[in-house]
Amino acid sequence: MTTRTSWADLAANSAAENVGVGSSDSNKAAGSTSGGGRPAYVPPHLRNRPPSADPPAPTSSGPASSNDRLGQGGSRWAAPRNDYNNRSGYGGSGGRPGGWGGRSGGWDRGRDREVNPFGNDDDTEQAFSEQENTAINFDAYEDIPVDTSGDNVPPPVNTFAEIDLGEALNLNIRRCKYVKPTPVQRYAIPISLAGRDLMACAQTGSGKTAAFCFPIISGIMRGPVPQKPVRGARTVFPLALILSPTRELSMQIHEETRKFSYQTGVKVVVAYGGAPINQQLRELERGVDILVATPGRLVDLLERARVSLQMIRYLALDEADRMLDMGFEPQIRKIVEQMDMPPPGVRQTMLFSATFPREIQRLASDFLANYIFLAVGRVGSSTDLIVQRVEFVQESDKRSHLMDLLHAQRANGAQGKQALTLVFVETKKGADSLEHWLCMNGFPATTIHGDRSQQEREQALRSFKSGTTPILVATDVAARGLDIPHVAHVVNFDLPNDIDDYVHRIGRTGRAGKTGLATAFFNDNNASMAKSLADLMQEANQEVPAWLTRYAARSFGGRNRRPGGGGRFGGRDFRRDSSFNRGGSDYYGGGNNAGGYGGGYSANVASAWD
DNA sequence: AAAAAAT
Structure with a gap:
């Protein structure tokens, strides 16, 4: 593959997709505890009053009673749902029998006045229509082992x-x-x-x-x-x-x-x-x-x-x-x-x-x-949805190198919109310092890490998602699980010390079947990662630079090696490991799984996946 | 050694 020129295009394409992200419902997400549609707090002493007496004012919009829309009659779900009505005061309202879980009044606020979580999506759906939802790239999910x-x-x-x-x-x-x-x-x-x-x-x-x-x-x-x-x-x-x-x-x-x-x-x-x-x-x-x-x-x-x-x-x-x-x-x-x-x-x-x-x-x-x-199987890497690049960059050159990447990305960006770029660093201090330097050099950036207040963290995430600050400098707090649409580029400014962390970090791009780019800065400090990184990239059909292969050959880096030879999977059942089966008396002693698979999986089954 | 997670 000719990734030498394609990375900027990738980022630019993603930048085009980015137009209009400001209306994302993610803005609403952080406000889940302070949204405008939230019903007013009802003090406990009022909660026992019968529904007919002085009900709280209805919300300005939305259905008066969501129960009306539940379609009770004829549904096979009618029974459990009715049971549920009796339960809805459970736990929360002190379990008052027959309390305010009633169906007719406006007192079961948890249901009748449930804020529609899809409410703000309409704009978003129009802005993104094909890209975000309907066009989740399901083809990318086919033939995944x-x-x-x-x-x-x-x-x-x-x-x-x-x-x-x-x-x-x-x-x-x-x-x-x-x-x-x-x-x-x-x-x-x-x-x-x-x-x-x-x-x-x-x-x-x-x-x-x-x-x-x-x-x-x-x-x-x-x-x-x-x-x-x-x-x-x-x-x-x-x-x-x-x-x-x-x-x-x-x-x-x-x-x-x-x-x-x-x-x-x-x-x-x-x-x-x-x-x-x-x-x-x-x-x-x-x-x-x-x-x-x-x-x-x-x-x-x-x-x-x-x-x-x-x-x-x-x-x-x-x-x-x-x-x-x-x-x-x-x-x-x-x-x-x-x-x-x-x-x-x-x-x-x-x-x-x-x-x-x-x-x-x-x-x-x-x-x-x-x-x-x-x-x-890994959706991203195994189907080449994430293009992984690794570049040899000395510590002292990292900032200027990042600047080069960002400038190229900006030049290729559509309508002046910059692709969202997530930059991972090792330390909280390093995050602050890089953010400051980027801002000083004309690249609006923000940062998320554990030394910031929760408000600041949530604000940073919102500002990044909306494109207001299209660069987010992050520690590993943002490495896992966060679903940030339209991240075109993940930069491992500092590589992590664990290959699994790398996998999680690059997984912030190339989501829902879209393409993404991941660039890593590698130098002598990362020698212990050479082997695992080279192996991982090879498994994902990525272009592994010759210098990295040479590095991998002479580095020891045992800690980061995947036991069991890796393969296309993010993991493999440790119960099938033959070394485990031989030495696993402590495990069987636990008695958790007696008889389940005992001895059934050994070399022959495991080898099918090696 | 660093990051995260309660006040």
Whole structure:
């Protein structure tokens, strides 16, 4: 491939797609806790009053009662939904029997006055029509290798129609313009609907959130009405917990989940640090079925006894490998194992990530019972949607080299619009300093990292998404999971020390089947990455510079090598590893998976995928 | 060594 000239074109093409991003609903996303359409707070002493007496003023627009639109009669969903009505005061409003979950009044605010999460999308859809939604490049998802292992794997489906998700959810799927399931959805949804635990390797941007949300929402809708346990009146009992490693990712999952659960009666609440806790507590008090959270804030809520995990039926860890790495593992273990969450086998557990190192899989298996491992080929790299380039740049030359890239990109840009460029650096200080330097040199930039206030972080993300500052300098806080449409170029100004982090970073471009460009600056400091980087690029059919191959040949870099020889997959079931099978007595001692696959997978099966 | 995540 002749990437030498194509990279600028790529960026320029993406720049053309960028026109008009200002109307993106992402602007709304960050305002989820302060939006204009939010109903006024009703003080607790007013909540017990009968619906007929002095109802709150109706919202200015929208349906008076979303229940009217639920079409109760004749639906096979009528029964669970009616049950749900009785439940909707559950947890939040103190579980008052027959309380304000009634169908007729305006008191069940969580439903009757549910803010339409699709409300602002109309403009966006018009601006982007073909590109953003309808034209998700599904062809790019065809022929992607998929690998499953485990006991009695349910067969995949080819259409949403084959899956019994229910009317309300199907309507939301149509509203989201999802035409057919992505590969991870085709496999993961039936597995999850069958009640099985799941460890899934799939790149974000391939429909991962929906893959674990649809079964959760559907399961809550048709599941039994929970009985509120005896607890402090202000404790709430979510039925599903979704954990993610960064605040912005939790916000994003929340926004997406709200769309999927719109008018299903299933309530989604998000809780994360850096934001006032009181508003989050109020949201929880209004009722919560699905709680999306970052670990720190959740631990806080658990210790305050404002949340109990006793009723959890579904646990999902997004970016699960990050959640279980050294920094996070104790907190996650506390939440999952040392609070009041039901054990594996009782709850249903789903772990998702684009990468799943073997050691992490071993840790993760503590949380799972007789699980199915699912690996979906990398959408981006394996289909050349992301063009990866690596350039040898000395530390002292990095800034001027970046400037060259940006100038070329600007020259090729359409209508003066600059392509969105995400620049990853190693440190928070480095991020601030590079941002300042870029601004001084005529390139509007902003930055996101852990030393900034949450407000600043969210503002930076908005400003980047809208194109106001088309350059975002970021630490690894932005490496994982964030879905930022129209990122044309990811620059690894400083390479990470872990090849998996590289995979996550470049995954911020080339999303939803679009093309993207990833440029890495490499020098002697990155010697330990040479081998893994060269291997990865080769696997993805990228042009590997000769100098990098030479580097790789003489570097040791054992830590970054992919065990098991890599292959086209982001991961491979560690249970199938022959070395593990021989030496894995500790694992079988756990008793989690006795009889499932024991010994069934060894060299011959594994070799089919090598 | 760095980043993230509660106050």
